[in-house]
Amino acid sequence: MIRISQIKMGLFDGEEEIKKAAAKLLHLDSSVISDFLIERRSIDARKKPKLYFVYSVYLSLKGVNEEKLVKKLRSKDIVLTAPVRYKAPELPLEIEGIARKEYFQKEENRPVIVGFGPAGMFSGLLLARAGLRPIIYERGQAVEKRQEAVTRLWTEGKLDPNSNPQFGEGGAGTFSDGKLNTLVKDSCGRSRFVLETFVHYGAKEEILYDAKPHVGTDALISIVASLRKEIESLGGEVRFESQYHFEKHEKRPLIIAIGHSARDSFRELYALGYPMVAKDFAMGFRVQHEQKDIDFALYGEIDEKTRALLGASSYKISHHTKHNRAFYSFCMCPGGYVVNSSSEEGGLCVNGMSYSGRDSGKANSAIIFSVSKEEYGGEEDPLAGISLQRDFEKKAFSLAGGKVPYSRYDKIKNVASEEKAQDLMLKGQGEECDISSLFRLENYPKLSHLEEDFVESMEAFEKKIKGFSKGNTLVYGVESRTSSPLRILRGEDYSTLGRRIYPAGEGAGYAGGIMSAAMDGLKVAESLILSYDKQG
Known part of the structure; x- marks a missing residue:
């Protein structure tokens, strides 16, 4: 495929006009374009009030040698490439000599996730789709009940310390602006995967290409509930109003996705000897x-x-x-x-x-x-x-x-x-x-x-x-809650303490918003899945 960037268009131009503009840059007729995908759209307001949209697109051509064409044009804005598609790792057919499906039917083998914000949700989704049947602990309430608790805080000033704008299904981002932009470099397609998942469960398709994608609290409430239902349909389990207390020797694989406001949990982990540094x-x-x-x-x-x-x-x-x-x-x-x-x-x-x-x-x-x-x-x-x-x-x-x-x-x-x-x-x-x-x-x-x-x-x-x-x-x-003031240290495989324990997301100090936290949740889940390959 060919990627073309810096296509400046009028605000009300549609996809056909964008195709024609792209074809013109290639010195071709738009009729030769087959596959066409808008990758990114941003606003150019440098000459306000004259405003433009600036696009980057992917396209394929019928009957044209794309490689030769790109070399001939010699433009930094026209390159030969293709969108990166996310590919989740798979479990081996057998684990410790037991068929993988049977292995995770045993309660003691199911991994535990602590926290059900973006990192916990997407690590849980990936593990559930891979067949690991995760058990997820969330101190707050399911989003439907959580919404009532948050409304009481906003209208009456009554705080529920365990279910509020920081704690509960969906994490802190659910009751905020719901921005999905991130500065994290993404060579594996995780960002696109997260956005496509949101779209699948009800977000507007524009978030796939807007430079500053946004969902909004009202949409996020139904989206996170739908994500949870998929996890449960695949054998996962979400235990709401259940604060997890960590142990010196965790018996199961563990993903720590507690969010930046779980201060009592940080103190608990520190007392148990988890490696932490202030930041x-x-x-x-x-x-x-x-x-x-x-x-x-x-x-x-x-x-x-x-x-x-x-x-x-x-x-x-x-x-x-x-x-x-x-x-x-x-x-x-x-x-x-x-x-x-x-x-x-x-x-x-x-x-x-x-x-x-x-x-x-x-x-x-x-x-x-x-x-x-x-x-x-x-x-x-x-x-x-x-x-x-x-x-x-x-x-x-x-x-x-x-x-x-x-x-x-x-x-x-x-x-x-x-x-x-x-x-x-x-x-x-x-x-x-x-x-x-x-x-x-x-x-x-x-x-x-x-x-x-x-x-x-x-x-x-x-x-x-x-x-x-x-x-x-x-x-x-x-x-005061812009980010976590500490980091739980982890190795190159995202684990800590030399065991299958994975600090993840914003609370652990590895993310700064919905998107980066969700992507980090995917990273640690991938590492956990791949660890079963290593043990044979």
């Missing part, structure tokens, strides 16, 4: 704007038809302050809500959430700052990052009595204004107050100048996105 991570705040202001800054003046086609716009920005600290946007949530994402009593953290339509009229994003392990004592204690996160969250909780504290940006800048901020959070579970104390982490002297650095960064972002640092921009506290 750099980030935390900060969440800012909210009018979506129309962000759209105008990024796209210019566009008509409603174009706006409906493009959907709510998103941004990615960063700034390095004079105090040598990086501030940057994270998990930008177009057309969504700022929501309480807490999982512990007495602590409070926030996240961005959106439905598939992204139609709230508001745009929000985390604006976070980098924290090195040297700044919070991580060199001496692998769990020290958890202590930092908790201190941050406790301050936020006490500031507004358990509601999410927020402030207008002009108050943070100390610009006089008596205008009342409008609480735009989902169901109004927020309280306007002075959040300046959240910038002062007294127990961490190396984390000084945060308020000054935040203001400097917001003003720098204004130069990139007009209106970003307007006085009525809302700043919510705190965004």
Whole structure:
């Protein structure tokens, strides 16, 4: 097949127009194109308000020597290649002299997965399809009941410590924006496999090629339930409301996919001697704007038809302050809500959430700052990052009595204004107050100048996105669960402690979102399956 990139097209051009444009680049008629696949689509807004889609496509040609044609054209945007198709490993026919189907009928041979977020789901799916009949432990509830618990938190402020925006079927990503983009290089087709699985269970086909694919909480709820049902239909088992407690000598193959908020489990694993190291991570705040202001800054003046086609716009920005600290946007949530994402009593953290339509009229994003392990004592204690996160969250909780504290940006800048901020959070579970104390982490002297650095960064972002640092921009506290502050060490085969124990996903420190966690879950499941080949 031939891959052609950088095909610039009008926003409303369809597949036939794209084919003709591709054929023109090959100096051929589109009638010779047989197989045709859109690999990627992104928006080019450099000459706003004149906007374009830029495509990369795969195609095959009838009656044309593709290799000779590509050599003749000598273009870096036209290459001979083909899409990588994911191929899952298979079990040997016999394991320890027993037929593989019979082997995994025995309870003691079935592998255990702890956690049913993206890493646990996709490792479970792969193991179930291979015939291993995994047993999956999830401390939270099935997604249908979990949705009720999350709604109670958002509308009444009532927290269930075991079933909330962090814990439960689908993991933390289910009640967030549902973004599926990743920076992980993928030479084995795992990314495409994950996306195709989501599409199979109800996601829009556009996620297969959009540069910034998005599902949305409403769609994810039904998708993760469908994934679970397939696992169960293949002999797997999901035990909800069941927190797994680790043992010194695990008797079965084990995949640890506990997520970045399972702090009690990290402490349990550390006490058992699992190798862990602290790592750099980030935390900060969440800012909210009018979506129309962000759209105008990024796209210019566009008509409603174009706006409906493009959907709510998103941004990615960063700034390095004079105090040598990086501030940057994270998990930008177009057309969504700022929501309480807490999982512990007495602590409070926030996240961005959106439905598939992204139609709230508001745009929000985390604006976070980098924290090195040297700044919070991580060199001496692998769990020290958890202590930092908790201190941050406790301050936020006490500031507004358990509601999410927020402030207008002009108050943070100390610009006089008596205008009342409008609480735009989902169901109004927020309280306007002075959040300046959240910038002062007294127990961490190396984390000084945060308020000054935040203001400097917001003003720098204004130069990139007009209106970003307007006085009525809302700043919510705190965004502390961007990633795991530690890593459970593993070897080249993804296992640890020299046994069939596989730390996986975001909690173990090997992923940073739905896609990378799902792909990591596939990696460890592949390694477990291949380990049976080695034992014969």
